[in-house]
Amino acid sequence: MLFNLQILFDIAPITNIQLILDGIFIGAVLALGAYGLALVWGVMNVKNLAQGDFIILGGYIAFALAREGVHPVMALPIVMVLMAMLGWMVYVFMIRRVIEQDMFTSLLATFGLSLLLQQVMNLIFGPEVQVIDSHLPNYQLFNDSVTLPVVKLLSLGMVAVLAVLIVLFMRKSRMGQAIRATAQDERAARVLGINTDRIYAFTFALNAAICGAAGVMVSMIWVLQPFYGISYSLRSFAIVTAAGLGNLPGVISTGFGLGLIEQYTGFILGAEYQVASAVVMLLLVLVYRQRRAKRKRQVVR
Amino acid sequence: MKSFSFKTISAIATLSASLALSAPALAKVEGDTIILGAAISLTGKYSTNGLHTQRGYDFAVDRINDLGGVKVGGKSYKLSVKYYDDESTPARAAQLAERLIQQDGVEYMLGPYGSGLTKAMAPVSEKFGVPMIEAEGASRSLFTQGYKYLFAVLSTSEQYLAPVVELAAAKAKAAGKEPSSVTIAMAFENDPFSLDVREGIVDTAKKYNMRIVIDDKLPADLSDMSATLTKVKAIKPDVLIVSGHSKGAATAARQIDEMTLQVPIVGMTHCEAAKVQEKFPAAANGFLCATQWVESSPKKDKYFGNASDWNAGFKKAYPEYTSVPYQSAQASAAVLVWKEAFEAANSFDKKQLRDAIAATDMETFYGHIRFSEFGNNIAKPMFMRQIDGDGNYNAIITPDDMVWPRKAQY
Numbered sequence: 001m002l003f004n005l006q007i008l009f010d011i012a013p014i015t016n017i018q019l020i021l022d023g024i025f026i027g028a029v030l031a032l033g034a035y036g037l038a039l040v041w042g043v044m045n046v047k048n049l050a051q052g053d054f055i056i057l058g059g060y061i062a063f064a065l066a067r068e069g070v071h072p073v074m075a076l077p078i079v080m081v082l083m084a085m086l087g088w089m090v091y092v093f094m095i096r097r098v099i100e101q102d103m104f105t106s107l108l109a110t111f112g113l114s115l116l117l118q119q120v121m122n123l124i125f126g127p128e129v130q131v132i133d134s135h136l137p138n139y140q141l142f143n144d145s146v147t148l149p150v151v152k153l154l155s156l157g158m159v160a161v162l163a164v165l166i167v168l169f170m171r172k173s174r175m176g177q178a179i180r181a182t183a184q185d186e187r188a189a190r191v192l193g194i195n196t197d198r199i200y201a202f203t204f205a206l207n208a209a210i211c212g213a214a215g216v217m218v219s220m221i222w223v224l225q226p227f228y229g230i231s232y233s234l235r236s237f238a239i240v241t242a243a244g245l246g247n248l249p250g251v252i253s254t255g256f257g258l259g260l261i262e263q264y265t266g267f268i269l270g271a272e273y274q275v276a277s278a279v280v281m282l283l284l285v286l287v288y289r290q291r292r293a294k295r296k297r298q299v300v301r
Numbered sequence: 302m303k304s305f306s307f308k309t310i311s312a313i314a315t316l317s318a319s320l321a322l323s324a325p326a327l328a329k330v331e332g333d334t335i336i337l338g339a340a341i342s343l344t345g346k347y348s349t350n351g352l353h354t355q356r357g358y359d360f361a362v363d364r365i366n367d368l369g370g371v372k373v374g375g376k377s378y379k380l381s382v383k384y385y386d387d388e389s390t391p392a393r394a395a396q397l398a399e400r401l402i403q404q405d406g407v408e409y410m411l412g413p414y415g416s417g418l419t420k421a422m423a424p425v426s427e428k429f430g431v432p433m434i435e436a437e438g439a440s441r442s443l444f445t446q447g448y449k450y451l452f453a454v455l456s457t458s459e460q461y462l463a464p465v466v467e468l469a470a471a472k473a474k475a476a477g478k479e480p481s482s483v484t485i486a487m488a489f490e491n492d493p494f495s496l497d498v499r500e501g502i503v504d505t506a507k508k509y510n511m512r513i514v515i516d517d518k519l520p521a522d523l524s525d526m527s528a529t530l531t532k533v534k535a536i537k538p539d540v541l542i543v544s545g546h547s548k549g550a551a552t553a554a555r556q557i558d559e560m561t562l563q564v565p566i567v568g569m570t571h572c573e574a575a576k577v578q579e580k581f582p583a584a585a586n587g588f589l590c591a592t593q594w595v596e597s598s599p600k601k602d603k604y605f606g607n608a609s610d611w612n613a614g615f616k617k618a619y620p621e622y623t624s625v626p627y628q629s630a631q632a633s634a635a636v637l638v639w640k641e642a643f644e645a646a647n648s649f650d651k652k653q654l655r656d657a658i659a660a661t662d663m664e665t666f667y668g669h670i671r672f673s674e675f676g677n678n679i680a681k682p683m684f685m686r687q688i689d690g691d692g693n694y695n696a697i698i699t700p701d702d703m704v705w706p707r708k709a710q711y
Binding site for chain 1: 523525527575581
């Protein structure tokens with residue numbers, strides 16, 4: 001560990017740039033999945049345990065399209081449309097029936113959905129690890145000591161565009177306003193003539209589409225395996241719990257923060273602590289909030 | 302539909318219970334067929350390798366039956382395998398071992414796929430004194446438990462990548478440097494198999510007094526090892542070794558490619574399964590890959606001929622393979638050991654069979670098979686193969702066969 005710190009500060013300080021870049025790239029993808037979760041959680045009060053499996057499924061759809069010769073960047077809109085349709089169907093057949101029930105019913109239902117998706121992906125695509133080669137160049141900076149893969153830069157750009165679009169959509173469009181109204185007070189929204197059932201269906205479909213987009217990035221940057229969803233679900237939950245619901249800037253900055261923490265933890269303590277650092281971050285945030293809440297009595301909104 | 306009355310149900314229950322109790326648990330030899338039992342991963346995360354294993358078993362069983370079967374007590378018996386799907390889960394595998402032995406009366410077992418599942422089944426077959434010849438569980442920890450009825454035809458996992466260190470030492474010497482000047486970076490998944498592989502490296506590195514500069518453990522759901530590889534890029538070691546099944550190989554190849562790492566020697570396991578030569582041909586050029594068996598091996602037996610004959614026959618039986626995984630080869634070898642053990646013991650008694658297996662000393666197309674007192678095969682070495690620029694795997698018999706430093710073409 002000391003040796004690793006020595007590399008960072010003494011032997012090759014340039015490594016910091018690599019870690020920061022990687023952290024930002026990872027954080028962008030994590031933030032995307034987390035934002036979808038925050039949306040569903042905030043609007044419908046459904047904690048979607050199948051979040052990570054939606055991400056992996058999106059990646060596999062991109063993989064299937066890539067086998068047909070479609071470049072993953074071109075596949076992105078197709079994947080989002082297909083995933084939105086799937087999300088809509090899942091809502092109609094499943095979520096609608098558990099939304100009025102208590103928390104455990106929706107947790108159990110989405111956990112079941114997660115298992116189902118894993119096994120279906122395993123049957124269709126097999127358990128081997130799959131990758132997509134995006135055929136994009138990697139730039140070597142600072143005398144070959146920092147790598148800047150175009151594919152990661154591209155995903156960062158796509159995440160930024162998606163985030164702006166989502167914010168504009170939520171602020172400006174009638175549907176976005178209706179979604180926010182339903183999130184604030186479902187009954188009042190209904191009284192004012194908003195069809196909340198449609199809003200829920202749309203929100204869930206939007207979440208699935210966002211996950212699909214994240215999945216396409218995952219397939220280009222990392223690897224796909226039917227059972228990898230859990231690590232993305234876990235990080236999404238950590239980010240949303242730490243950032244709070246309905247707070248897009250918070251979710252995105254927490255995503256970047258988690259990306260950086262993971263990279264530095266992996267470098268200094270070893271890769272085995274990388275995913276653990278997400279949980280540790282969550283713990284620290286919760287402890288801090290608890291202490292602050294004790295000092296200042298405040299109303300939880 | 303009306304439900305059955307309580308009386309009917311209890312009558313059926315009693316009847317079936319008494320039937321089950323009175324049915325003789327004697328399925329081990331039915332007529333002129335010897336029944337071997339196996340739990341195999343046909344679904345779940347090991348299903349691909351499970352299928353490779355099953356096909357290896359079936360291919361050898363068919364060949365032995367075609368050649369006249371197994372002769373015991375002057376009579377010819379056919380072999381047949383009773384399979385169950387263990388769904389890639391250890392708990393299910395243990396259950397199925399119990400079911401095969403207790404309900405189906407199987408007294409001769411073939412192993413499942415992988416160390417984890419073998420570890421789950423071995424205590425059960427041991428408890429009932431049923432010999433199990435396995436071909437797919439390489440973890441060293443299987444052979445430190447004092448099992449008397451477990452035998453493995455493959456090399457144990459600590460031998461997997463140790464030859465990489467030997468090769469590095471040989472190359473350092475050839476370049477006029479001390480082997481102790483070699484630095485090693487390594488990353489291993491935190492699972493029994495990969496940690497065994499790590500032990501083998503640590504022991505060999507100690508022998509040459511080499512310095513291990515990076516020693517990372519990778520999580521089980523590993524898809525990102527860029528932090529580790531960033532370290533490699535900063536330190537520039539002479540050797541990089543990665544082991545984490547096929548996901549480890551795929552992730553490493555992808556990120557080595559991305560970071561254009563120039564480490565002169567890169568060794569890993571499961572290159573073939575991850576198809577690194579197809580997906581990342583530039584980075585994979587020069588990778589050293591551990592394998593249990595090479596089809597160019599000159600070893601032979603009277604059932605299949607030499608290794609390439611077995612390879613050709615297997616491809617003919619299963620044309621969907623372009624290159625045959627070693628998992629199938631070793632599965633076939635396990636069936637051969639059973640065949641010879643039956644004939645050597647000339648008996649169906651499991652105790653006598655156990656002793657016959659323990660005394661096995663035979664050459665097969667897969668390599669020589671002789672078991673230590675712990676049940677692992679000590680007569681067969683591991684092989685290393687190096688990927689070349691065209692994606693071919695070339696066997697490395699002497700250090701001169703190795704391209705060093707590797708020529709990655711990014």
